[in-house]
Amino acid sequence: MEELLQAIGNYGFPMVIAGYLLVRMEPVIRDLQRSVTLLTMVVARQSDIDVEHLKKIVDGKW
Template identity: 65%
Template sequence: MEEFFIMASNYGFPMVTAGYLLIRLEPVIKDLQKSITMLTVVIARQSDCDVEEMNRIIKSASK
């Protein structure tokens, strides 16, 4: 049990910091994903791609 407290004191701060940053940056990452998907659509339209091909590109980009 004592080892657990030592590990928690050694690794607790980095884990809390990483969790905080992940929660804080998640909306930014989602906005970037939306922007990239939208740019994919714009480029596909400018390249005269099929609708089916455009949908395939969007689906592969969202994975």
């Protein structure tokens, strides 16, 4: 608890809250990223787009 108060004193309340929220929200952000990627694949498959080409684009290897 003392370390938390020390961090608030040193870095300021907004920075501590932003760090806390980032740590708490990281798993949610990763799940959302997976969902968007999966939905992109589904739409591509329904639109007759080459899924392998799309994977390369998503991975940044195109």
